[in-house]
Structure formats: C-alpha cells, structure tokens
Amino acid sequence: MTNDLNAxxxxxxxDPSDLSSKFDCAGDIxxxxxxxxxxxxxxxxxxxxxxxxxAVSQWTQRLAxxxxxxxAETHADTAPSPSAAATDNPPTSPGPAPAATSTPAATSTPAxxxxxxxxxxxxxxxxxxxxxxxxxxxxxAEIATSLQTLATDVAACTRCKALANCRSQTVFGExxxxxxxxxxxxxxxxxxxxxxxxxxxxxxxxxxKMIDAIHLKRDDVYLLNTVKCRPPGxxxxxxxxxxxxxxxFETQLQLLRPEYIVCLGAVSAQALLQSKLxxxxxxxxxxxxxxxxxxxxxxxxxxxxxxxxKRAAWADLQMLMKDAGLNPSS
Ligand code: URA
Numbered sequence: 001m002t003n004d005l006n007a008x009x010x011x012x013x014x015d016p017s018d019l020s021s022k023f024d025c026a027g028d029i030x031x032x033x034x035x036x037x038x039x040x041x042x043x044x045x046x047x048x049x050x051x052x053x054x055a056v057s058q059w060t061q062r063l064a065x066x067x068x069x070x071x072a073e074t075h076a077d078t079a080p081s082p083s084a085a086a087t088d089n090p091p092t093s094p095g096p097a098p099a100a101t102s103t104p105a106a107t108s109t110p111a112x113x114x115x116x117x118x119x120x121x122x123x124x125x126x127x128x129x130x131x132x133x134x135x136x137x138x139x140x141a142e143i144a145t146s147l148q149t150l151a152t153d154v155a156a157c158t159r160c161k162a163l164a165n166c167r168s169q170t171v172f173g174e175x176x177x178x179x180x181x182x183x184x185x186x187x188x189x190x191x192x193x194x195x196x197x198x199x200x201x202x203x204x205x206x207x208x209k210m211i212d213a214i215h216l217k218r219d220d221v222y223l224l225n226t227v228k229c230r231p232p233g234x235x236x237x238x239x240x241x242x243x244x245x246x247x248x249f250e251t252q253l254q255l256l257r258p259e260y261i262v263c264l265g266a267v268s269a270q271a272l273l274q275s276k277l278x279x280x281x282x283x284x285x286x287x288x289x290x291x292x293x294x295x296x297x298x299x300x301x302x303x304x305x306x307x308x309x310k311r312a313a314w315a316d317l318q319m320l321m322k323d324a325g326l327n328p329s330s
Contacts, residue, residue: 123277123281123282123285124285125285125286125287125288126273126274126275126282126285126287126288126294127287127288128272128273128274128287128288128289128290128294129288129289129290130288130290131290132290132291133253133254133257133290133291134254134290135254137257138255140177140178143177143178143255143256144177146255147172147177147252147255147256150172150248150251150252150255151170151172151173153248154170154172154228154248155169155170155172157170157228157229157244157248159244159245160229160240160241160244162232163227163229163230163231163232163241164229166229166230166232167188167193167229167230168193168194168196168230169193169196170196170228170229171188171192171193171196171197171198171225171228171229171230172196172224172228172252173198173222173223173224173225173252174197174198174222174223174224175219175220175221175222175223175224176219176220176222177255177256178256178257179220179221179222179256179258180220180221180258180259180260180324181216181220181221181222181258181259181260181261181262181324182221182222182223182224182253182256182258182260182261182262182292183199183207183211183221183222183223183224183262183264184224184225184226184249184261184262184263184264184268184272185198185199185207185223185224185225185226185264185265185268185299186225186226186227186236186237186264186265186267186268186299187225187226187227187228187229187230187231187237187267188225188227188228188229188230189201189203189230189234189301190230190234191204192204192230193229193230198223198224198225199223202301202304203299203300203301203304204300206300206303206304207223207264207300210300210313210317213314213317214317214320214321214326215321215326215327215328215330216326222256222258224249224252225249225268226242226245226249226267226268226271226272227241227242227245228245228248229241236267237267242267242271246271249271249272253289253290253292254290257290257291257292258292259291259292259293259324260292260293260294260295260320260323260324261289261292261293261294261295262294262295262296262297262320263282263294263295263296263297264297264298264299264300265279265298265299265301265302266278266279266282266296266299267299268296269282269294269296270282272289272294273287273289273294273296279296279297279298279299282296283295283296283297283298283312283316284315284316284319286319286323293323295316295319295320296316297313297316297317298312298313298316
C-alpha cells in the first residue's frame, strides 16, 4: 500500500463494503478517516511517515508547526497549544488549581511534543442577541414539564441517520429547571451513551471537580450538550448534525434562561455564538446570548489530554467566580 497522499485510493486491503457488513457505522469510520487525511493534506503533509518512534516524534513537531491559524475553525481537540493557552491571557495571579488539576509545573510535557507558543489578542464580545429570551418566563413546574416533553421528542429524533443508527439512547441533559449556571458540552461519549446522562465519563469527573472548585454543586447546575447523540468513534459532530440539534438546545436554553452559560470547548462555543473563532480567541470574554452571559473555556476532555491548559481554564473559572460572586459561602 502506498503512503503517498496524492495517489489514488489503493485497491489493496479490505473492501469498504466488507467493513459495512462488520460494523454498523463503518461509513462514519471511513468518513472520519477521510476527514483526517484531508486535514493532513491541508496541513502540507504529502507522504505518510513510517511509524518508528523517531518518525512519530519528528512528525508531531512538523504537524504542530503546520497547525491552522488561531482564527481557523477548531475543536477542543485541535485547540491552540496548551502553552499558548497559558500565555494567551495570563491570569494576574495563577490562583489555586482545581482540586483534580495539576499545575503546569507539576506536569512535564516532553520537549519534542511542545508545539510553538502563540499569543492571541482578545476578541470583542460576541452578541448573538441582546434581546431577552423570547416569550415570558414560565413557572417552575411548567418548565419541568416542557423539558420533559422536549426530551421525549429528542428521544424519538432520527434527523441524523448516522447518529440515530449508532446511539444506544439520546442524552438530553439534566439539572434543576431554573439554574443560574448551565454547562454546555459537545456531545455524549461512550459512557453517556450507555447511561443516558451527560458528563459521567472521565471528562465528566473532571468537570464535576471544576464545578466543585468554583464553589458550586453539580446538582445545582444544568448540564447539556450541543448534540444529543453520541457521534460514532467520538468524532466531532458534523455541521449538519449541529444544525439538526440547534432547535433542541436553543429551546432547552430558552426554557432554562440561565444567568451564565459556560461553553465547554470549541464545538459548543462556536455553535452557540455562531462563530468560527477558536476557543483560544473566544475565552476570557463574556459574550451574550439573550439574557445569558456566555463564557467559553477549554473542554475537560482537552484538559485531560493537555494538563498544561488547566492554568488557562482556571483563569477562566476565576473570571466566572468573580463576575458571579461565587465564594465558599455562596
Ligand atoms: N463530553 C461532552 O461534551 N459531553 C458529555 O456529555 C460527555 C463528554
């Protein structure tokens, strides 16, 4: 099999139609592979390296150097380098790290894996709408009933065939019907797909610790995702999948009317703010979505893979604490 990315597809190896018979979601796996190859090609890669340890290390550096500009559309997984994040808007005081987090000093990233540091200028606040949420606020019992009705609609949704065919169940979201804070994630992962609850896997455990660290309780905040079905292989939700789910998450937010929406990662921030800016550009600013203040922070799954970015995430959470008056007694 050739490693030349410009070469026509190889006729060696398994026929994709054979894969379809083995995996229900083979089309999605092949699609994700295609997206990855297209990304590598756009990044300037023309030949795949042989996978020796040295070659992997060399190519890690070369790909990091060829990463898209900070304004390019990015996902939490491809967000700017943690070291750049830390230097983006350095907190005036680093503050204590959340309980589960380690400070950059405590985690050593091998020098060869360090992408180049970049700085980002702050962006002005994005105002999706400065008008109040449409309609009158409902009494709490009616909010709960309306959320339940919406969850039933979501559970029956088949707008995205690929997702509907692969999911075990939809993951609507959970929390009190009149929350002050909403944490808005990307899409369910494997654990969430199994349990039907948001943020119950490893990223969810870190998120729970981050919520504790800002003197809130997980049970007092509402957790929801941009997309209600697990994308196969945990790939990013596609733009048409986000568009199909927009009605659901926007109605959910309109019912909840939180004072603050914390977007976790680029997918939710870009979807809510209708922006293509990276999380590195969107963070450290309060944006506006109707009556809600919106803060974009790194996704906890990204923080698990890039512990150096925890300092930046902590600076963002401190900003939220200060604005919302959160303290140990609140
Ligand atoms: N990641 C998300 O964005 N949402 C979840 O519910 C779990 C992991």
